[in-house]
Structures are given as structure tokens and as C-alpha cells.
Amino acid sequence: MRLFDPTSGSRDSAINSANNKALSCGSCSDCKRQRTSASWCKNCDIANLKEKFHSWTSGNSMIDEFIQYTQLNANDSTDYLEWIENLINSI
Numbered sequence: 405m406r407l408f409d410p411t412s413g414s415r416d417s418a419i420n421s422a423n424n425k426a427l428s429c430g431s432c433s434d435c436k437r438q439r440t441s442a443s444w445c446k447n448c449d450i451a452n453l454k455e456k457f458h459s460w461t462s463g464n465s466m467i468d469e470f471i472q473y474t475q476l477n478a479n480d481s482t483d484y485l486e487w488i489e490n491l492i493n494s495i
């Protein structure tokens with residue numbers, strides 16, 4: 405299938421490398437759980453994001469919930485959305 409759909413092939417290999425990475429990135433120094441990436445403890449980092457939920461809002465509860473959902477399910481520090489108000493204001 406890679407011949408006809410190169411994106412599905414590269415996505416699978418990205419998932420595989422993420423799984424391999426999870427085995428080698430060690431455990432969190434805070435909670436001792438397995439990290440899902442070198443810079444990401446799903447337990448601690450998501451808890452940190454959760455604490456900030458009250459400190460930002462897009463002004464649209466559906467967008468807020470969507471951004472929060474990506475943060476609560478993130479497997480890496482680059483794997484979620486973040487509301488950056490200054491960015492919007494500067495446009």
C-alpha cells in the first residue's frame with residue numbers, strides 16, 4: 405500500500421518509532437512512571453497543563469474543550485494544541 409499511499413506508510417513508521425522511543429526514554433523523576441517521550445511524562449505534564457485550564461480561554465467553549473482534549477491526550481510535548489492569546493492579538 406505504501407506505493408499508492410506514501411502518507412499511510414510514513415505515519416505507521418512514525419507510530420513505530422514513537423513506541424520504540426517510549427521504551428528508551430526512561431521513567432519520570434517525579435512520579436517514577438514510564439515517560440512517553442524524552443521530554444514528556446503523561447502523568448505529570450498533563451497534570452501541569454490541567455492546572456492551567458482556568459488561566460486561558462479562547463472565548464469559545466467548544467474551542468476550549470477541543471484544546472483541552474488535545475492536552476489531556478498528548479503523548480509528547482509537541483503533541484497538543486495551546487491557546488496563545490498574544491499570537492491572535494498580533495495578527
Ligand SMILES: [Zn+2]
Pocket residue numbers: 432433434435436437445446447448449
Ligand atoms: Zn511524572
